[in-house]
Amino acid sequence: MNLEEAEKRIKKLREKINELNYKYFVLDESEVEESVRDSLKRELIDLEAIFPELITSDSPTQRVGSVLSGRFEKIKHKTPKKSLSDVFSAEEIMEWYERISKLTSEKIEFLCELKIDGLNITLQYEKGQLKKAITRGDGVEGEDVTHTVKTIKSVPLSLPEPLDLEVSGEVYIPKKEFERINKEQSERDEKLFANARNAAAGSVRQLDPQVAASRNLAMICYHIDNSYADSQEDALKFLDSLGFKICKHYKKFQSIDEVIEFCNSWQEKRKNLEYDNDGIVIKVNSFLQQQEMGFTAKAPRYAVAYKFPAEQVSTQIIDVHFQIGRTGAVTPVAIMNPVLIAGSTVSRATLHNEDEIAKKDIRIGDTVIIQKAGDIIPEVVEVLKDLRTGDERIIEFPDELHGVKVERKEGESAHRLTNTNIQAVLKEQIAHAVSRKGFNIDGLGTKVVNQLVDECLIDDAADIFNLTESDLLTLDLFKEKRVNNLIDSIEKAKNIDIDKFIYSLGIRFVGEQSSLDLAKFVFDHAKKSTKKIEKVSTPKMQNTLFGETSENTESDFTILDLIETVCSFSLEEIVNIDGVGDKVGATIHSYFADATNQALLEKFYKLGVNLITSDLKNEGKFSGKSFVLTGTLLNLTRDQAKELIKKQGGKVQSSLTKETTYLVVGESPGSKLKKAQDLGVKILTEDEFSAL
The missing domain is CATH 2.40.50.140 (Nucleic acid-binding proteins)
Structure with missing residues (x-):
């Protein structure tokens, strides 16, 4: 990017960021996620670092705080309120640590606190009595919102000691309270709050304190004047002793590696908190060292805010x-x-x-x-x-x-x-066949598949089972140990659930569930026919989604039987299979009728691929029940949950209908939750699902 292009881009970025900041900080509106504002600002910071001659005093990167709304009396802060610099990865935390290590000769101790996504408020006490509550504003002066903050039950109106004290913290609305408020807003046909932070800010800035009182706001405090403590840990303990609500999850560390581990540990745990938490505040614990390190023009050097990965x-x-x-x-x-x-x-x-x-x-x-x-x-x-x-x-x-x-x-x-008989398509077909939901062959990724095709070692997915050690050793990607591991994985993959085998074929429109629907129908039809399906006592090993191998037994229902059975069905019969329908049924019918595809299936059979049907014989506790999954599950991946449902005879759907038995709800469930409530579908938490 040249100077002219950078100037044009920077101008546009500043205009957009200023517009978003005004809506967020003044109007309490969120046009985009906060992470989007962060990434736009980050791009602007990077461009200004490359082209410092384009930095202007009115750039959002030079601003310490936000614009004031003008609705309330402005009050000057006793000390300027500076923003923390953001870091977004372990590498950036390490870079910060390396910078501050040069600013002190003493060993650094760290204090980590959860970052509450709320509205920053400063409380001013005189002789132990609350006199003022002020928003952060532009960092130099804020707005007087004492009348609403006094309604917050976790804010002490008087202290046990007659102290002159300034305390900072975050006002927030608990998650359950936020849901209640938005439900009431909806019932009154009023505009919903975009998030809990906006709801808290809007409540604090009400002229009528009764509105704020009705919304059950809370405040967590974390900062006092240095004269009352020697460290951040002491400050939190002192605040606690005075009756302020503090975050109990703070922790002291002796090394930066422990800090990074702490940050990572809260990535999932934070979802169980009563408030929105978007990161971890990392501070040098000693106030003496904080003074040594000082400030830049915009932020303290002794602290950063680690932001969790954005969606x-x-x-x-x-x-x-x-x-x-x-x-x-x-x-x-x-x-x-x-x-x-x-x-x-x-x-x-x-x-x-x-x-x-x-x-x-x-x-x-x-x-x-x-x-x-x-x-x-x-x-x-x-x-x-x-x-x-x-x-x-x-x-x-x-x-x-x-x-x-x-x-x-x-x-x-x-x-x-118009013609799929080319290498680019072949590579995608083979990669699909060996993927986790198909043959699940560990060590056979896209790069390996591409090289196998380029070197003419395989012409189709079945050829995978004909590879030898000497074939693989000719590739520059392989050493002897890796070859042995891959050969073992290929051998184990020869024993595959019939539905996963159907999925691996890559038939157009045929996904996991329709593969299972077809497999069940084919197997039930075969059981009812003159064919007798019996178990053979030889145990087989199969790769599972959970990373281990499981023992299965071979059945005498082979790939040849699969071809014969499906080819015996009319198009109408396939279309009428429960869960299949016209579009999927037509592609299944045409795939199995094609002589080239039949030859490929026979090749799989000749190379020793064995179909496992044991799961289809077990009706299971979910038999006849259908599930839809939404949100993030904490203890299972989405694929593992699907696998459990399938193993117990249940069906996983992608969308809700009145016939859906259960909606399993994880974190951040989205619109499916409301739809399930409207349709009367039973809703299960992850714990309730696990207990079924």
Whole structure:
């Protein structure tokens, strides 16, 4: 980026950040997640570091606090209230530690506290009596909100000692109280609060103190004048002794490694807190060392705020690539400036299809908000159109890829290759077959699959089971030990649940649940026919989702039987299988009728792939019951929960209907929770699900 481009980008970023800050701090409105504001500001800081000549005094990066609203009397703070610098990773915590280590000759002790996502308030006491409660404001002066803060039960109106004291903390609304408030707002057809922090800020800034009193606000305090303590730990204990509410989860550490471990430990635990917690405040414990380290123009050097990995951040699209899938579908993928999200750095996000691009009006050069949930590839949520410069480019789909024509058929959302008999598609098909939900072959990732195809060692997924040690040792990716491990994994993978085998075939529209539906129907049909299905006593080992191997028994229902049974069904019979339907049924019927596909299945059989049907014979406690999962489960991954349900004869659905038996709710459940309540579907917490 040259100086002219940087100047244009910086101007747009400042305008957008100032607009978002005004809405958030003055109007108590949230247009975007706080993490998005953070990432925009971070980009601005980085650009100003590269082009320091473009820094201006009115830049948001130079501001200490927020704009005042003008509704309340302004009061000057006795000491300026500076913001903490943010850090977003263990590496950045280490960089901070290395900087401050040079500022003192003594060993550093750390005090870590949970960062409450609330409204910063300073309490001023004279002779033990509360006189003023002031918002942080611009850091120099704030607004007098004493009339509402006095209604907060955790704020002492008088102290046990006649002290002149200034105390800082965060006013917040407990999560359950926030849910109650928004429910009442909804019943009155009034605007809902975007989050608990906005609700707390809006309550404190009410002219009528009765409104604040009715919302059961709370305040956690963490700062006093240095004259009353020698360390942050002593300050918290002193506040506690005076009757202030403090965060009881603070902890003292002797090393920075322990600090990082503490930060990581709260990533999941924080969801069980009564308040929103978006990070950890890390401070040098000794006040003497704090004074030694001092301040920069904007923040103390002796403390930082570690922010938990964000689910939504902003970044810029610099290009679009077109990815070919196992069925020949062409998916547009945004290539972006690398950004940290949900704990990992990403530079790609799916744009899904042409309709989705048009709906969101996504262009190359746009600044976008992306989000990542669970293990899925990030996706673009929204375009920040205010940051457009006019240089953005429309995204156009290619007419051909790899020498093959690309077209979009009427009624379909995806563009597709007209011929799928090319290496790019083959690689995707094989990678799908050996993936965790298919054969689950440990050590056979995308790079290995690509090299095996490029070196002509495999022509299809079945050839995996024909690989030898000498084949693998010819690849530059392998040493002897790794070869032996992969050969062992391939041998174990020969014994596979019938539904996972069907899934591994990569039949269009056939996912995990429809694979299981077909497997059950085929097996039940075979049991009722003249075929007798019996167990053979030979134990087999199969890889499981949980990373270990499990003992199974071989059945005499083979891949050849699978081909024969499915081919005996009419299209109507397949379509009428419970959970299948017209679209999925048509692709299953055409796949098994195809001679090339039959030859591939026979090849799997000849190479020793054995179908396990034992799970299909066990009806289980969830037989006849259907489940939908929403939110983040704490003790199981989504795949593990699905596996448990399937093992017990249950069915996992992607969407809710009146026929759904249970909705299992984790953290941050989203819209499915309300829909389940409207439909009358029974709702289970994770603990209730585990107890079934």
